[in-house]
Amino acid sequence: MRSRMRGVAGQPPARRIAIFGKLVMLGCLSLPVAAQAGPCEDGFKVAGNALSGPRFTATLTVSDLTPDSAVNQMRVLAPSEKLDVLTMDAVNGNMLMELPQSTTHRAIPFVFTATREGSGSRVELLAKFNKGSIVGEKAYRRDMCALLSRLRGGKAGIAVAKAPVAPSRPVKFDALALSQRLAAEARDKPAAIPLRYADKSFTISGKFDYAIQDGAEYRVAFDIPDPGKLLFTPGPGAAQFKVDIHCMMAKDQTAYALSLQNGERIRLTGKFLEYRHSRTTLYLDACRPEKS
Structure with missing residues (x-):
């Protein structure tokens, strides 16, 4: 065009x-x-x-x-x-x-x-x-x-x-890049984030931060540094905060979640669950590891 x-x-x-x-x-x-x-x-x-x-x-x-x-x-x-x-x-x-x-x-x-x-x-x-x-x-x-x-x-x-809509493939993101994108969207219009990502799946790559039990499942968090600690800090027009990314692991992935070590590179695929603006955190559901 x-x-x-x-x-x-x-x-x-x-x-x-x-x-x-x-x-x-x-x-x-x-x-x-x-x-x-x-x-x-x-x-x-x-x-x-x-x-x-x-x-x-x-x-x-x-x-x-x-x-x-x-x-x-x-x-x-x-x-x-x-x-x-x-x-x-x-x-x-x-x-x-x-x-x-x-x-x-x-x-x-x-x-x-x-x-x-x-x-x-x-x-x-x-x-x-x-x-x-x-x-x-x-x-x-x-x-x-x-x-x-x-x-x-x-x-x-x-x-x-009446025709069915074909399901979309998982969108691939680096954890830091997705965090920065979400921060920009949250700064402009946080209420649109759940509408924008509902029913979408993500494959996210990054460093493992920690795993914690959350109800009957385990939640894995990506290690995302604060903007001020980055080598190239965001400019004055960019969001000056981060959005954390947490994955609720599938029920059969407990052993995997507990085996992860701090700083280990991981790649997880999961479906959008919710965005909590009060915690500036994105949650994915039914996450599973992808082969490197």
Whole structure:
């Protein structure tokens, strides 16, 4: 995708949604559509600016489509576009999606809504960019409208809405890198962390700190140094605290947990359990060791 996002105020250059745009175009080659993107592109709206944060809105009317079907179709389509579904209310026709944070940009939210209009529905996709972002409008207009044009009405749409969503593979992270990422997210919007990572699995590599019994299971903690003790300390714009990462071990992993020694390199895979902001700690569940 030709579009670029240029960072300002010290932000690095970024291609904010290049992968998203590419996948949307590929998807349009393989799936029949219920409506053309022309009316959507003609009505594409741009609001805000680099100081306040740009806002792009794409809208389309699809015949014989209900809000419930529209939201459930988007639930199926979103993972293929690298968009995470944070919340959805199919009955009332709304959904919050997010393009995950990367090394070049923070998470980008996309608000999807569907409203009854005649015998069909009016669907809307709103992209909300961070303050300080300069965004190329042309490519976003094309790609956001292309995504909306994949929604279908009637029986074809119902079939898509009922399709299962393939489970995602565990995301691999270095413990320190994940801690710093979570700290940045916790500083900006801690309430979004449980929504962002619910149902996600992680494979985390790092140093073992300690193991302790927690109910009927054992909890293993990664050794994550305080920001002030790092060789390269975080800059003034970064979070000045750490997020600890704890793994609740699977019930058959007690012997493994008790055999670990301080400073030993470990790699554990587990599923998101909860984030406690009062303790700035991420908890994973049913963790198991991975072979090096």
